[in-house]
Amino acid sequence: MESNLTPSSGQDSTTNSQSTRSKIDPAWEHVSEERYANGRKALICLYCKKITKGGGIHRMKQHLAGVKGDIGPCKSVPPDVKFRMENSLQEFVNSKKAAQEAYECRNPYGPNVSQFEGDRVEGEEEVQQMQSPMAANSGKRKKSTVDKYFAPRNTQGAQPSMRSVLAGKETIWRADMAVGRFFYDACIPTNAVNSFYFKPMLDAISAIGPGYKGPNYHQLWVNLLKDAKKEVQLLMDFYRAIWAKVGCTIMGDGWTDNRQRTLINFLVYCPEGISFVKSVDASDIVKDATNLFQLFDEVIEWIGPLNVVHMVIDNAANYVAAGRLISQKHKHINWSPCAAHCLNLIFKDIGKMDHVAELVRRASKVTIFVYNHVALSSWLRKKEGWTEILRPGATRFATTFIALKSLHDHKHDLQALVTSKFFVDSRYSKDYKSQVAVSIILDNRFWNDCLIVVNLMSPLMRLLRIVDCDERPSMGYVYEGMYRVRLGIKKLFNYNKRLYKPYTEIIKQRWDQQLKKSIHSAAYWLNPCFQYDQENFCNKPNVIGGVMDVIDQKVLKGKLETMNEMKLFRDRLGSFGRELAYSSREVLQPDEWWRLHGYSAPHLQKLAILILSQTASSSGCERNWSVFERIHTKRKNRLEHQRLNDLVYVHYNLRLKNRFYNKKRIYDPIDYACIDETDFWVVDDDQPAELDVEELENLLYEEGSIPINEVEGSSSHIDDEDGGDVAIEGLDVENFGFPNAHVQSPYSNFQNE
Structure with missing residues (x-):
């Protein structure tokens, strides 16, 4: 029942002032409440957005459970939610029946007038509204001021029990x-x-x-685990319907545990969420490409070969060989290495360069100097606006450069510390290691190099954030992102080939030899944000060649029609010619844009949705090390081993489901406040805002990180041409990375210690 009333500005759908007792019904997790200006309330289904102003939460539970009669069933509710609502309704019926039988046994002569106090077991039933004769005659329902005192204890606004009050x-x-x-x-x-x-x-x-x-031990380990597995399987059935519509990406995440065993976790990605399939101990087969192929093929058959669009696997030689065998058997399935992993290897390669490694070594001495002396760190914490210096993790190479950025942000505070009377008069200033750190802190060349490295890695950081964001498909951004990364580095070094070549060559080799596949080219060409950017769009042969490869692989019927429809999309004809289609290309996700504006090219529309709905990385493979190690421990009791597998299956899928719904808590590789504490980071309590579609676009085009058209005549897809001189104020890049770059300081004799 739709309402044209205006919501009051002072009310929220789920206010904190509501009592805990009124929110215990499980249906409240899937319903929001709206309060209108006239004081009336309405309940809104979070899945189909149906609005009802009568019947209470019990009626909405019937709506979610698909029970016909009082309200129409919800057509968008996930199967696991529907299953829980059906069980809750049945439990309510059973509890009422049991309560009535018990009451009749205790009171064979009828009710006692004093029996009005106590809690009700369930409160989902509808509360009859008490109306006055005038209200009935006027046709308007007026809620009585006393009915809430007789409502069930867990109904909104109900009178609390004496027990809870006291x-x-x-x-x-x-x-x-x-x-x-x-x-x-x-x-x-x-x-x-x-x-x-x-x-x-x-x-x-x-x-x-x-x-x-x-529940007792047996119930938790046997009966309830079976029921939980059934709930997860209902969720998997919901995902299967999505896979059949928009395809999916298989993510094969290989890693080595503490016992040096090679374990592979298999997950499936689609825009609606990530699901866990199984974890396999591949120690005996990982070195053989044929055995790996058979393992991957088993997962493909379980999912359904026609539902699989893409596979993300490791970039080791044996995995690459297995990927080729997959393409030979399933010609419509593309495979590629994890984009986030390849970017991480680029960070590693650049971090190994002598001058960068030396810079990191000197920076670590400053961090150790601060945190090894309690008095110094205490003095710094008293500075207004001070935040902790971040320290690099042991396995994430990108964190090294984030740590340099954090250190540079504290430049003035650190210089104020070592020149303060407190430090000069203290015993710390006489210490040899402290003098080494002081020489580094007072060296302007050190800070200049830190800022250069930060700006150098900024484009890669932003691209990593895009491909590592598993809440939205990232396939459509990889190709353009890699080229804009290289252009950003060229701009930093004033388009001086001698300076930027060592870095762009590392990126080019990783991109050309490992990451770049035809599906990346096709996703780039089909992304309207880039297709309609005439000044910067790449028309290289490998781009259109990638599109043709994908059409040949994935379009089983209507290949000619698909190629003919490419002209409509490219030239903005038919439905693509609408002004709304052009203006929304940077607002909507690419796959959603095709659903709304691609109806003039149905064959190409179907292909574009398949491609642009996929992910480019396997970073969503969250790991629970202890659980995975336990299920791969050899045990004599096969039944217990099966239950452990069921436990991991339930555990992993519940976590993935909740992480998808609670997007603000998703691990963010760029905002260092969200980095896992196990990497020895100092983290903030505030969680970052979620990354929306518009921000994905802005990250690729943001000025100062990945420029678009900074130099007249330059293009984001020119490989290594020299450009004009563009001065970057405040940075001396001419001597960066060369042996004679460091200017002698008064403390230079300490810096190489």
Whole structure:
């Protein structure tokens, strides 16, 4: 029932002022509440956006469960949600029946007038509105001021029970301590309270009331695990329907555990989310390409060969050989290395260059100098606006350059420290290692080189953020991003080939020899954001050749029609000629843009949606090391081993599902406040804002990082041509990376120690 009322500005759909008791029903996780200016409330389904202003949460639960009668069924609800709502409704019916039978046994002569106090087990039933005769005659429903006092305890606005009102601080403390003791006794990490399922668990227990004993070991390990697996399988059925429409990408994530075993996790990506298939101990087969191919082929057959568009695998020689065998058997399936991994290798290659490695070594001495002396770090923390200096991780090569950026941001504070009376008069200034660090901090050449490296790696950082963002398809941005990275580096060095060549050559080799595939070229050509950028669009033969390769591989029927429709898209004819289609090319995701504006070219539209709905990296493969190691431990009890596999299957898919719905908590490779603490980083508490579609476009075009058309006549797809001189104020790039670059400072005799 639609409403034309205007929502009041002072109300939120899920306000914090609502009592906990009113939100315990599981249906509230899938429904939002709106309060209108006249005081009336409406419930909105989060999946189909249906609005209802009567019936309460019970009616919305019937809507989600697909129960016909009082309200129409939701056609967009995920299968696992529908399954839970059906179970909740059935439990409600059973509890009412059991309560009625128990009541009749206790009260064979009818109700006692004093029985009006206590909690209800469930509160989903509709609350009848009390109307006055005047309200009935006028045709307008007026909510009584007393009906809320007789509503179920977990209904919104219901009168709280005497027990909850009289529960003081001591009672709440006892409940909290009971939870705490359980955590401490079982050695459960305290961040488990952040689990998506922690509060619903407590709400479900409080709804039952005193006497609930919880499941035993057998129920958790056997019965409930089976039920949880069924829920996950319903979710997988939902994903299968998406795979059949827009295709999917298989992500094969290989890694080595603490026992030097090669484990491969198989996951499936589609725009609706990532799902976990299985984890395999491939130690005995990883060296043989044929065995690897058979392993990959088994996963392909389980998913459905026609549903698979792309595979992301390792770039080792045996994986490459297995990828070629896959293409021979399944000609429509493209494979490529992980784009994020290739970018990480570029960071590693540049980090190995002598002058960069030396710069990092000197920077580490400054960081050690600060954090090895409590008095110095305490002095710095008193500075206004001070944030901790980030330190590089052991395995993420990109973090080395983020750490340099963090150190450069603290340049003035560090120089103020070593020139302060506090430091000069302290014993630290007499220490030899401290003098080495001071010489580095006061060396302007060091800070100049830090800033050059930061600007040098900025384009790569931004591209890494795009390809590592698994909440949106990234395939359409890889090709253009790699070329704009090289152009940004050329601009930094004033288009001086002698200066930029060592870096662009590293990028070119990784791109040409490992990462670049025909599917990247096709995704670039089909991305309207780049296709309609006439000044910078690349018309190289390998681009159109990649499109033809993909058409030949993936279009089984109608290849000629598909090629003829390319002209409509390229020249903005038919539905592509609308002004709305042109203006929305940078606002909508590329795959969604094709759904809305590609109807004049149905064959090309289908192909474009398949290609642009895929990911270019396997960075979404989150790892739970201890769990994976346990399931690959050889055990005599096969039944227990199967349950461990079921546990990982349920655990991984629940985490992936919740990570997709809670996008703001997704690991962000650029915003260092979100880097995992296990990499020895100092992190902030604030979470970064999610990366929207417009920001994806802006990251590629942002001024100062990946320029578009800085020099007249230059192109983002010119490989290594010399350009004009473009002065970059404040940076001396002429001597960067050469032995005679360092100007002697008063402390120069310490710097090489």
